[in-house]
Amino acid sequence: MLNISDISLLDLIPPNLKSDPQVQAAAAALDAELKAVTEAVKNIILYSRIDELPGEIIDHLAWQFHVDYYDPGLPLEVKRILVKNALTWHRSKGTPAAVEELITAVFDEGQVEEWWEYGGDPYTFKVITFNAAVTTEKAQEFIRALNSIKNARSWLESVEITQMEELPLYFGAAVHIGDYSEIRQVV
Numbered sequence: 417m418l419n420i421s422d423i424s425l426l427d428l429i430p431p432n433l434k435s436d437p438q439v440q441a442a443a444a445a446l447d448a449e450l451k452a453v454t455e456a457v458k459n460i461i462l463y464s465r466i467d468e469l470p471g472e473i474i475d476h477l478a479w480q481f482h483v484d485y486y487d488p489g490l491p492l493e494v495k496r497i498l499v500k501n502a503l504t505w506h507r508s509k510g511t512p513a514a515v516e517e518l519i520t521a522v523f524d525e526g527q528v529e530e531w532w533e534y535g536g537d538p539y540t541f542k543v544i545t546f547n548a549a550v551t552t553e554k555a556q557e558f559i560r561a562l563n564s565i566k567n568a569r570s571w572l573e574s575v576e577i578t579q580m581e582e583l584p585l586y587f588g589a590a591v592h593i594g595d596y597s598e599i600r601q602v603v
């Protein structure tokens with residue numbers, strides 16, 4: 417099987433035209449341009465190649481896909497995740513599932529807890545993450561992103577960053593058994 421990048425236009429010309437020098441010259445002139453176009457076609461396929469594209473193209477794709485919470489200062493891997501999920505998030509905007517996907521993209525792990533699950537005010541929710549690397553700046557970045565993906569009637573009550581540490585815990589006890597003596601002064 418022939419590869420399209422290995423074929424020359426001269427190979428496709430009928431035998432009766434191959435002997436004409438003008439046809440040969442025209443085919444040779446077009447051959448370089450056609451090969452350049454064939455190579456350029458590889459760059460058109462972007463969505464399936466997001467993991468290998470450079471940052472400036474990811475920035476352009478973020479603009480094209482209307483990633484509302486996109487920040488060019490984010491790390492490249494986070495930008496790629498946001499661009500990959502943009503179309504899915506646009507379809508599921510306003511749902512807790514979309515918020516949880518955003519949590520995973522920004523915090524790496526976490527969950528949404530609705531107001532009826534923790535006894536909060538109606539139409540509020542909390543975001544809980546167990547990632548110890550989350551900073552205040554990252555939480556602020558998440559809140560900016562959240563406002564573009566959550567539904568309009570729900571309000572974020574808090575972002576809880578929960579850390580679990582293993583600490584040695586020692587218990588001690590003492591028991592004292594003794595007599596009770598009362599000493600009084602007699603007048």
